[in-house]
Amino acid sequence: MSPFPAISKLKRFLNIWNERKYKQAIATVNQFAMDAVKSKETQNIDEKGDLLSRFTVLTYGMERNENSRREFLRDNIISFIFAGKDLTSIALTWFFWLLDGHSHCKNLIRKELATLTLNRPLYLTFDDLKSLNYLHAALSESMRLFPPVPVISKSALDDDVLPDGTFVGEGWFADCSVYAMGRMERIWGSDCREFKPERWLDGNGVYKRLDPFKYPVFGCGYRSCFGREMVYVQMKLVVVAVMNEFEIEVVGGGGTPEKVVDPPYRVATVLSMKKGLHARLKKREQTQQQSYGARVQDGGVIMALFGLFLVGLSLYKRKLYTTRG
Numbered sequence: 001m002s003p004f005p006a007i008s009k010l011k012r013f014l015n016i017w018n019e020r021k022y023k024q025a026i027a028t029v030n031q032f033a034m035d036a037v038k039s040k041e042t043q044n045i046d047e048k049g050d051l052l053s054r055f056t057v058l059t060y061g062m063e064r065n066e067n068s069r070r071e072f073l074r075d076n077i078i079s080f081i082f083a084g085k086d087l088t089s090i091a092l093t094w095f096f097w098l099l100d101g102h103s104h105c106k107n108l109i110r111k112e113l114a115t116l117t118l119n120r121p122l123y124l125t126f127d128d129l130k131s132l133n134y135l136h137a138a139l140s141e142s143m144r145l146f147p148p149v150p151v152i153s154k155s156a157l158d159d160d161v162l163p164d165g166t167f168v169g170e171g172w173f174a175d176c177s178v179y180a181m182g183r184m185e186r187i188w189g190s191d192c193r194e195f196k197p198e199r200w201l202d203g204n205g206v207y208k209r210l211d212p213f214k215y216p217v218f219g220c221g222y223r224s225c226f227g228r229e230m231v232y233v234q235m236k237l238v239v240v241a242v243m244n245e246f247e248i249e250v251v252g253g254g255g256t257p258e259k260v261v262d263p264p265y266r267v268a269t270v271l272s273m274k275k276g277l278h279a280r281l282k283k284r285e286q287t288q289q290q291s292y293g294a295r296v297q298d299g300g301v302i303m304a305l306f307g308l309f310l311v312g313l314s315l316y317k318r319k320l321y322t323t324r325g
């Protein structure tokens, strides 16, 4: 990139400097994903296997030539890695930052986790995770204020007119600022800049899903994110594991209500935290911990992703999860 597009174009044409490095980086990532696609083809797979096996089997019926079929799979793998690792860890970074600035919410989550483990001391099932209504609400609220994908961009294939009468020409970009929408008084009311998980709960404390057109964190309509449910499973598992083991103390203080208004973000394709999250982890006393294992039905895939995710979690540079039966 360059402030002068002509210079960028020239560098790209001559294949020099950062344009050359950029091309090489893309080739490395593509090769990595393509190797995974090809290695599947040498295995005995069916539509009941892991995600990539299922995808591979499904694409065998597609009317495309072999190369474009493989490229399709390759691009999907890259999306899964990007979505499963980067977006989810970014969402959790903001979540832990916010919790450190809202001790009332942190206590309510701890209380909810304690109830769960008293009921079922050894295992976490999908039903257990589903019952974590307050945590679900707090995660949604955190992503309202800090959507991992802050802007969704589309480009128009043809001339079109939006429902409010705005004309969009062929090839124009139409951007939706999810970040701005999450902080609009017109949509969320006068407390729109406050971290209030309660807005996602009904009178009985049960999580209520709000209109995706009001909350387009996962997109809305036909092309919305299909990883949405999985994201909550992943995030809940991580929160339970981390909060059971550690007290997180953000260096310089967490996301207090004042900081939420002027947060330390860095806008790119994703909304990451400027300079990352610096935190001290204090091991909790054994007596404060509950005894968790993670037994999730069909848990192989989930736990594998969970492992991948933990590796990528930018928060910690040390081992943060020990499983006890």
Ligand code: HEM
Pocket: 079, 080, 083, 084, 087, 088, 091, 147, 148, 149, 152, 216, 217, 218, 219, 220, 222, 223, 224, 225, 226, 227, 228, 230, 231
């Ligand atoms: C916190 C994590 C995530 C966030 C915030 C997120 C957000 C989004 C957004 C904003 C879109 C675009 C929607 C649109 O254009 O209208 C999208 C699409 C998509 N997401 Fe996610 N995503 C996340 C995690 C995941 C995961 C873990 C997976 C897969 C395992 C996934 C799979 C997809 C796919 C396949 C699409 C494309 C859907 C289509 O074009 O039909 N996402 N996601």
